Amino acid sequence: MTTTISAPRQAQNPLTAGQLPRWSPWATLLGALLVGAAVAGLVAGASGTQFSIVATAVIGFVLYLVAITVVSQLIEGGRKATDRFVTGLVTGAFLLALIPLVSLVITVVANGMARFDVELFTYSMRNVVGEGGGVLHAIIGTLLVTLWAAIISVPVGIFTAIYLVEYAKGRLAKAITFFVDVMTGIPSIVAGLFAYALFALFFGEGVRSGIGGAVALSLLMIPTVVRSTEEMLKLVPNDLREASLALGVPKWLTIAKVVLPTALAGIVTGVTLAVARVIGETAPLLIIAGFTTNMNYNVFEGRMMTLPVFAYNQYVSPGVQEQAYFDRAWAAALILILIVMILNIVARLIAHFFAPKAGR
Amino acid sequence: MTTAAPAATRASAPNRPADVIFKAVSTTAGVLILIALAGVAIFLVAQAVPAIIGPLPEDDSFWAWVWPLTFGTLWSAFLAMVMAVPMAIAIALFITHFAPRRLASILGYAIDLLAAIPSVIYGLWGIAVLAPFMQPAYTWLADNLGWIPLFSPPASGTGRTILTAAIVLAVMVLPIITALCREIFLQTPRLNEEASLALGATRWEMIRMAVLPHGRSGIIASSILGLGRALGETMAVAMVLASAGAVTFVVVGSQNPSTIAANIALRFPEAHGITVNMLIGSGLVLFAITLLVNALSRWIIAKTTVDGGR
Numbered sequence: 001m002t003t004t005i006s007a008p009r010q011a012q013n014p015l016t017a018g019q020l021p022r023w024s025p026w027a028t029l030l031g032a033l034l035v036g037a038a039v040a041g042l043v044a045g046a047s048g049t050q051f052s053i054v055a056t057a058v059i060g061f062v063l064y065l066v067a068i069t070v071v072s073q074l075i076e077g078g079r080k081a082t083d084r085f086v087t088g089l090v091t092g093a094f095l096l097a098l099i100p101l102v103s104l105v106i107t108v109v110a111n112g113m114a115r116f117d118v119e120l121f122t123y124s125m126r127n128v129v130g131e132g133g134g135v136l137h138a139i140i141g142t143l144l145v146t147l148w149a150a151i152i153s154v155p156v157g158i159f160t161a162i163y164l165v166e167y168a169k170g171r172l173a174k175a176i177t178f179f180v181d182v183m184t185g186i187p188s189i190v191a192g193l194f195a196y197a198l199f200a201l202f203f204g205e206g207v208r209s210g211i212g213g214a215v216a217l218s219l220l221m222i223p224t225v226v227r228s229t230e231e232m233l234k235l236v237p238n239d240l241r242e243a244s245l246a247l248g249v250p251k252w253l254t255i256a257k258v259v260l261p262t263a264l265a266g267i268v269t270g271v272t273l274a275v276a277r278v279i280g281e282t283a284p285l286l287i288i289a290g291f292t293t294n295m296n297y298n299v300f301e302g303r304m305m306t307l308p309v310f311a312y313n314q315y316v317s318p319g320v321q322e323q324a325y326f327d328r329a330w331a332a333a334l335i336l337i338l339i340v341m342i343l344n345i346v347a348r349l350i351a352h353f354f355a356p357k358a359g360r
Numbered sequence: 361m362t363t364a365a366p367a368a369t370r371a372s373a374p375n376r377p378a379d380v381i382f383k384a385v386s387t388t389a390g391v392l393i394l395i396a397l398a399g400v401a402i403f404l405v406a407q408a409v410p411a412i413i414g415p416l417p418e419d420d421s422f423w424a425w426v427w428p429l430t431f432g433t434l435w436s437a438f439l440a441m442v443m444a445v446p447m448a449i450a451i452a453l454f455i456t457h458f459a460p461r462r463l464a465s466i467l468g469y470a471i472d473l474l475a476a477i478p479s480v481i482y483g484l485w486g487i488a489v490l491a492p493f494m495q496p497a498y499t500w501l502a503d504n505l506g507w508i509p510l511f512s513p514p515a516s517g518t519g520r521t522i523l524t525a526a527i528v529l530a531v532m533v534l535p536i537i538t539a540l541c542r543e544i545f546l547q548t549p550r551l552n553e554e555a556s557l558a559l560g561a562t563r564w565e566m567i568r569m570a571v572l573p574h575g576r577s578g579i580i581a582s583s584i585l586g587l588g589r590a591l592g593e594t595m596a597v598a599m600v601l602a603s604a605g606a607v608t609f610v611v612v613g614s615q616n617p618s619t620i621a622a623n624i625a626l627r628f629p630e631a632h633g634i635t636v637n638m639l640i641g642s643g644l645v646l647f648a649i650t651l652l653v654n655a656l657s658r659w660i661i662a663k664t665t666v667d668g669g670r
Contacts, residue, residue, distance in 0.1 A: 083562035090458055093450035094467070097538075100531045101474050104485045111488070159389030167383055168390075176390045178658075179397050185585075185654035186400070186647070187592025189621045193643040197403035206632065219400070222393060252382035280478020283594035283621065287628050308480040312595060315484060333481045340476050 020075060025084070028068050029060070036060030061092055105337075112334025115327040125293035125305075130321040135332050137295045138310035141210065142339075144299050145289060145306055146279050148214035149221055154271055156218075157225025164226070165233040166255055183223040191219040192284025199288065208290035210299030213306070216284035221274045228270025232263040265354035269347045276343035280336055282308035307336050400647075408641035411634060426642050428607045432522070432617030433646065436597065437590040439526035439611065444534045444590075445583045451534070452541035457567060468542060475535035483599030486528040487520065491600065494527070495519030498612040509609060516614040520602040523611040528596045533586035540582030544575040577660055584657035588650045591621075598622035620646040 036059035044051045065088050073081040123134030160180070164173055195216035199207045236259050244254040260267075290303035291313050311332040318325035412422045455468050495518065502515035548571045556566040572579075603618035618626075620642045628639055 079562050079565065083564040086564040086567075087458060090450045090454045093447050094454040094459075097447060097451050097474075097531075097534060098470065100485075101470065103489055104477065104481065107485055107489050108481060156389045156392055159386045160393055163386035163390045167386055172387075172390070176393060179394055181658055182651065182654065183393070183397060185588045185592075185650050187594070187621060187650055189592065189594045189624050190400070190404070190643050190647045190650075193407075193624070193640050194400045194403055197407045197640060198399065200407070201403070205636065219396065222396075226393075250376050250379050252376075252379045255382070276476060280480065282478065282480040283598075283625050286595075286625055290629070308478055308595075311484065312480050312599065315487070316599065329484065333484055336478055337481060340478065341473075344473070344476050 018076060019080075020072060024071070025068060025088075028071065029064050032063035032067055033057075033060035035063055061088075064088060065092075108330060108333050108337055111327070111330035115331040116334060120328075120331055124295045126295070128293070129319060131324040133328065135307065135310055135328065135335065137293070138305045138307045138332065139335070140295065140297065141289070141304040142279060142306045142308075144297070145210050145213045145217065145285065145304065146275060148211060148299055149217035149278060150271070150275060152214060153218035153221040153225055153274075157222050157271075157274075158229050158267065160222075160226050161229035161233055162255060164230055166251075166259070180223045180226050183219070184227070186219065188216075188220055188281050189283040189287070191216040192287035194219065195284065195288045208288065208303045209301060210289055210296070210304035213285045213289035213304065214299065216288055217278045217281060220281065220284070221278050224274040224277060225271055228273070229263075229267050232266030232270065233259060235266065236262045265350055268354070269351040272343055272347035272350065276340050276347065279343070280308055280340055282312055285309050286312065307332050307339075311336065404640055404644045404647065407637055408644045409637075411637035411641040414634065414637075416638065417634060422638065422641055425638065426620070426645055428605050428617055429620045429623050429642055430645060430649075431607050432603070433591055433619040433621070433649070435609070435617060436522055436526050436529060436601075436619055437587055439523065440529035440533060440590045441583065441587055443527065444530040444537060444586060445579075447530070448534050448537035448541055448583075448586070449579060451538045452545055453567060453571070455538075455542055456545040457563065457571070468539075471535050471538050473535075474531065475539070479532065479593060479595040480599070482528050482532055482596040486524060486596060486600035490527060491519035491524050493519070494521075494524050498523070502612050511612050512610050513612075514614070515612045516602070518602060518614070520600055521612055521614070522601060522616045525597045525601040525616075526611075528600055529590045529593055532593060532596060533590050536589055537582050537586040540585065541575065541579055544578035544582070545571055548574045577663075581657045581661045584653055584660070588653045588657070591653065592646060592650050594621035594625045598625040 033056065036056045039059050040052050040055040043049075043055065065085060068088060069081050069085045072084045076084075119132065120134045121139070122136060123132070124137035125133045125135075126137075160176065164176060168176070192213075195212045196207070198215065199209065199212045203209075240258050240262060241254055244258045245251065249257070285306045286309050289306060289309065291309050292303040292305050294305075296302050296304045311329045314325045314329035314332065416422065416425065451471060455464050455471070459467055495516070498515040498519060498521060501511040502513035505511045506513045552570040552574070553566055556570045557563075561569065597619050598621070601616055601618065601622060602614060603622070604615045605618055606615040607617055608615055624639050624643055627635065631639055
């Protein structure tokens with residue numbers, strides 16, 4: 001190793017004796033990365049390939065783990081060495097997990113900017129072959145389908161949570177709790193198949209409509225809404241309910257005027273996160289909402305394009321001018337990521353600013 | 361109602377109509393969920409039956425057709441879990457016990473962001489970035505480690521193999537397992553941790569002796585929940601995987617098994633007649649598998665948290 005660290009044995013302080021100084025991991029890391037870069041550079045020079053940052057990082061990381069363990073073993077003993085080894089490993093795992101996130105965001109933004117223009121937001125794909133066109137029909141479709149999914153699932157979800165927290169007793173409550181758990185695990189594509197099977201029963205085979213997509217999405221959304229609302233209602237102190245009931249307020253008014261307002265911020269946060277979860281769903285919409293190039297404002301009639309399906313469709317079945325289709329797909333992905341991020345941030349802001357002041 | 365109070369002298373609250381209506385609405389909402397789930401099961405079975413019993417145009421039987429898909433589903437989910445579970449535990453430990461306190465919540469939020477990204481975007485990323493990035497590695501593995509059955513040559517030319525799909529799946533389930541493990545690790549009794557450290561344990565020894573034993577069942581349960589997600593994931597696999605419908609364990613070749621969900625997504629838009637029934641039947645198989653996996657995880661959670669930790 002290039003990093004030969006002589007342990008500064010300080011006789012005057014026995015507590016720090018036999019310990020590596022605080023800067024030693026960083027110094028070791030730097031040394032390991034330099035060696036890694038040197039090796040990668042040599043390999044690149046010898047084989048005539050490009051200098052590889054990946055190789056540098058991998059060699060550097062492995063060298064760091066070996067070096068810090070050996071050095072620590074020699075100076076601090078086996079137990080400390082294991083500790084330093086695990087610390088390095090765990091930190092490495094975390095950094096490795098950040099790579100996909102960073103790479104994904106950079107890729108989407110870089111590729112999405114190519115077509116992130118006014119035309120994208122003002123045109124549909126009607127009669128567009130090759131370049132041009134926009135995603136307005138997909139944005140409208142996503143908004144309408146998600147809106148209808150919310151219209152179906154929010155009342156059902158909130159009232160179920162109210163039932164579970166305020167009224168539930170016995171077997172029915174247990175069954176509902178269990179099946180809400182089951183619902184959480186339904187694969188999204190199965191929800192899509194269900195919506196198709198349901199609508200095919202009434203409208204015949206090959207049915208495609210926006211409301212079918214909304215039904216499929218609400219199947220995925222309801223358990224999330226129930227869970228988060230239930231948690232929030234449970235957080236409302238019982239004192240509030242008892243005080244209200246003791247004043248002679250009927251139970252339903254207690255729930256409507258005392259319990260729900262107290263939990264409102266949490267419920268809105270939960271609903272927003274649930275919307276953020278389903279707005280990016282592709283598989284069920286691919287099956288039951290279908291795809292089209294036209295504008296469609298009517299969820300009850302005809303195929304309806306949505307943003308995720310648009311991105312998928314443009315990417316997997318491009319026309320002659322491939323790049324134009326890919327650019328539109330990435331632009332749709334960028335819009336989708338922005339919507340999801342904004343919804344997440346809004347949810348956190350609501351939770352932060354509108355939480356009940358009382359309590360802690 | 362069970363409120364037949366024996367103390368007849370007590371004045372009972374008047375039975376307000378609004379109260380009754382409100383309770384009825386709430387109960388109906390709950391029952392509606394049960395009906396919806398029953399509907400899912402009934403409609404899927406009804407649509408699947410013609411394919412399961414009836415003659416199929418190309419294949420011998422429904423089960424012979426669905427078996428390669430089931431294999432692909434299980435195999436890709438297994439590969440994803442092998443990568444995701446150790447990573448998730450390590451990341452959860454890093455956020456709860458290694459990262460500087462002030463950084464920890466921000467880092468946790470960064471990992472949560474991974475969970476919020478729609479699957480179709482993971483699919484785009486998998487095709488455009490990950491597959492080309494992994495392709496040289498696959499060639500190298502096939503050339504040098506080809507004697508291991510997993511890596512037997514020839515390597516895929518596009519990199520869109522089942523291993524790439526499994527990596528994408530691993531990235532997708534990672535935040536779910538991490539979030540749950542983080543909650544569990546944070547619930548470790550503070551006194552146990554401090555006692556361990558006070559006795560001279562290093563941080564890793566403390567984690568091994570106090571945190572991990574406490575969280576073991578939670579880790580298993582959260583992993584199984586992640587597995588359920590990996591089994592049902594559709595778009596990312598449908599886009600990344602170049603499938604050939606083969607049953608093979610080779611992870612770097614171009615002959616990959618498909619998965620149930622991906623196969624439905626790819627074939628449903630153009631399907632008609634008996635094919636629709638076959639696809640719905642395979643969806644039913646997927647539903648049954650995920651149901652089993654989720655029930656297993658609920659059972660583990662229920663079985664191991666009876667001691668009433670709090």
